[in-house]
Amino acid sequence: MTACDDCLRRAQLLRILAPRIAELSTPRARGARMLLALPDIELVYTVAGSRAAEVQAQLEAFDPRAMREEVVRAHLAATCRHDAAYPERLLQLPDPPAALFMRGDPALLTGVSEEPAVAIVGARRASTYALEVAQELGRGLAVSGVTVVSGLALGVDGAAHRGALSGNGRALAVLGSGADVPYPRSHRELYARVARTGLILSELPPGAGARRWAFPARNRIMAALAEMVVVVEAREASGTLITAEFAAGLQCQVGAVPGRITSAGTAGSNRLLVDGAKPILGVGDVLDALYGVGARPEPPPLRVALDPIGRAVLDAVEAGDSPLDACVHPVKDVRAALGRLEVLGLVRRDGLGGYERTGLRCEPA
């Protein structure tokens, strides 16, 4: 996976112009949206105005090698739209990001072409109900093998990521800051967990701070990556609705979770339903929209070598027996096996602390 010099230069240009774009963007950021479709030269003149020459000079001094080194130092990887790893879905945008910077498992990015991804978005100041729904949707979709895309923001975004992680699934976070900059800071731990098992993605070069215009800009990436955008809770005229608007313009379905009609917090998401978004009452509705009503993909079996005790314990759980009673092995071995199986996602605890089998199949490695 590589990024070409031109695309890296474009990323550098975004870095140089970032503070000035903030001044240009309107609250609904349509300015930024159209802006990013402009070629480099025009972008320079539109944004920098009288100081265009200065910016141009800075850009000419740009050394792609330095940025590549910077990427490595920040423990990131980079790709660009001329690279095979770049997801085709992004090219449907009028203004696809030139370079993409990421940390985590790059297979998630290439995977969006074959396996569907769903973006779960919503308000930062969300109700408890919305957080619950987002987490359950995230978990349910992740368990079904769907990549869960969100923006790592407070509220609904964070809950969706947490749900995906708890389902041992694929979590993809698109940031409005550099991919090595956890934002918001209170989500540092969540950032680290996503980076460990999922993927953190950004079109901004390493170290870029969060800018106001960058959030609607990253929303377009989320909408383009996903096959469906689910709005869990949104006010009228909110950033979340921008994502839904982007989605409507792409080959991307829009779903919304119904909320109280008396609450301003859910007015935006309810409005989407009136305008024809798919009502989402559960994970099933999203899966129906992705695969057709009632059709479900088989979760890929886990390929893992289990020792005989692990196998025996798994069989006991499968049969509905208490593994500690059913197995003749010493308690410590059964406990170790249960710990392993739970980490692998093959068993889970029921509400009373007993063990039950998850839907994940297991094949010998």
Next chain:
Amino acid sequence: MLASMATFAIEGVDSREVTVEVDVRQGLPVFNVVGLPDAAVREARERVRAALLNSELEFPQKRITANLAPADVRKAGPSFDLALAGALLAASDQIPTNELGRCALVGELSLSGALRPVRGAVAMAAGARAAGFERLIVPVENALEASLVGGIEVQGVPDLRSLVELVNGRWTPEPVTEMSAVDAEPVRSLDFCDVRGQSDAKRALEIAAAGGHNVLMVGPPGSGKTMLARRLPGILPPPSFDEALEITRIHSVAGIASGSLIRQRPFRAPHHTISPSGLIGGGSIPRPGEITLAHRGVLFLDELAEFSRVALEALRQPLEGGGVEITRGQRSLSLPAAAMLVGACNPCPCGKPRDNCACDQVARTRYQQRLSGPLLDRIDLICQLEPARPGELISADALERSAAIRERVVAAREGQRARLDGTTATCNAEMDAPLTRVHVRMSARVRARMLEGHATTGMSARGHDRVLRLARTIADLDGRDSVRASDVDEALSYRMSSAWRAAA
């Protein structure tokens, strides 16, 4: 004429020096005590008067003023009686003053002149030694425990008359001897072999005992949670002399000591209606709470979910730091609180076995939410108990006895002590983050295993360290120096009872 005597007042589980000054001069016969005395100290006047007269000593018919210095600290309790009487005797020339120069006196007087034992003799002896006193005179019942501290001559005196004889050099008390027969362990303590089945909980308690970890037992009523918990002290290693002394000192302050060295680890099981200050200590004159009384032993909280939230949350800091800081008004005290927490609760409000449980998910979640996340985070092992099956109950098989388990625990602790020599920690559970990094060695493969568990359970940094320490203990029980993948797996399985953690 003026005379002064040194004595000691209990403060937390320490003591501070108090000087009793008595001034006797011509005037109307009155007896005043100043220096922030409480009611018990003011009543000392009557006890001292009667004790003196009943000991055939003279009570001067003069103006008597006693001052307890420092005068800005509240004085409570009857332990100042003896020093007050001594200072009065000296001030009225009934005993020579120079004799008692580097000597401190502690004791409660009865009206007959006999001495009654006081609380906290160990702490007072330690305080007196630290303050540079060479001799401590205590009621004869306190002599043994006070002498445990060492480095100071302790003399046990039965009554006021003997004190006068002692000071005049006409009588010497018998030297204090350790009575070892008294505190030998009970012949038959509660044994693990009394509990049928529950091999999982037994294993969890063995690990907990081996590393000093906190443990929570979840199971329906009658599955043996309380029985198991009460048998835990029987598999803990005996306390070292220093630990025994700490235990004795605390129990002596609380007035529950036997009068000699306590050689058994304490087991405290407060009722769930206990107040926060009852649990962690407090009161206007702060006294140690249950967690301090359980120092170096076991604090067993049966029906953990029924304890008040405030009381449970108050436990968080002592569980992490091994000590309690109490601030009351102008004073702040730190009390030791390195106890093992053992909790027990039902899996759901109805408490019926799994197949008959009638609770819906909401009721269950609400019940489980009573234990907060931060509290659960401090519990290393959560184990599950099912009702014992009839076959197990009537089986005649001999089960493993506590003595055999204790041997393994002692061996595991032995290894830990050697490893942690020269640090503040005495067992794995007491290791702090840097110690954990140094002493939990594992291969890269095992580390990767740990990270996997970390990712799926989303545990906190504290939780991560706690799993490492638990895995360390499991390896110690096996006598291994390096931590294996199976140790990490087992530690994770006790750690993440997802039902409870998710609810919190």
